[in-house]
Amino acid sequence: MATLTFLTLLILLTPSGGLYFHIPETAKKCFIEEVPDETMVVGKYKIQAYDDRIGDYLPSSPGIGMHVEVKDPADKIVLSKFYAAEGRFAxxxxxxxxxxxxxxxxxTRWFGGQKLRIHFDIQVGEHANDYPQIRAKDRLTELQLRVRQLLDQVEQITKEQSYxxxxxxRFRLTSDSTNSRVLYWALIQLVVLVAIGLxxxxxxxxxxxxxxxx
Incomplete structure (x- = not known):
């Protein structure tokens, strides 16, 4: 059981790789990311526009940017901001x-527009930290930086366990609620059948x- 839990945590802590997707200029694309409490999330993106003349994607034209909106599990807006054609949000x-x-x-077009390719990469927890920048800023040695990474990993594992x-x-509460509803429905059916019989x-x-x- 301990081994299974450890492997599960390793899978959850594995950084997600980058991807790209195609959308029309006026479309919206949404992703769902499971995030523990008090955890930093960093997303990096780059927009490319399709050029009909060469049949390939090139850097987007000036003026095309990206709007990022993030909502928490309670559907409250955590982040809503316009960014440039290439950048990061956190x-x-x-x-x-x-x-x-x-x-x-x-x-601002209503219809049509260019076909866009969005390169998107998202990092959660300690994978979102830029350790080379941290090392340069805090003037850490290689050993100190490694200790910092291990401490961040331990903290992230603790957060994942809590999550x-x-x-x-939540699953147990949902199961208890479902079982209660099934029991009440069975009792109602029994009462109805007895009443019909009488x-x-x-x-x-x-x-x-x-x-x-x-």
Whole structure:
């Protein structure tokens, strides 16, 4: 069991790789990221526009930027800001759960527009830290930087464990609620069946009495 838990945490702590996707200039693309409490998330992106003349994607034209909107599990806006055609955004979660990250260009067109390729990379927790920059800023040695990384990893593992306990608690509450509803529904069905049976018996008794069979 301990080995399975350790492997699960390793999978959860693995940094997500970069990807790219295609959208029309006026479209929106959303992602859902499960984030523990008090965890930093950093996203990096780059916009490329399709050029019909050469049949390939090139850096987007001036004026095309990116609007990033992030909502927490309670559907409250954590981040809503316009950025340039290439850059990064960051936010810190204040509640555990699924965070929705939506991207769309700042185009004001109603229809059509260019076809865009968005390169997108998101890092969660200690993977979002820029350790070379931290080393240069704090003037850390190689050993000190490694200790810093290990401490950050331990802290992130602790947060992931707390998040897994939170998910298990929510799942247990959902299961208890479902079981209660199933029990109530079964009791209601039983009451209805008994009531229908009593009504049928009373109706048959009156029918037999009317026919003077009893």
């Amino acid at each position: 936010f810190t979660s204040h509640s555990p759960g699924e965070h929705t990250i939506c991207l769309h260009s700042n185009s 897994q306990r939170y998910r298990e608690e 009504w049928q018996m009373r109706h048959l008794k009156k029918f037999f009495e009317a026919k003077k069979l009893v």
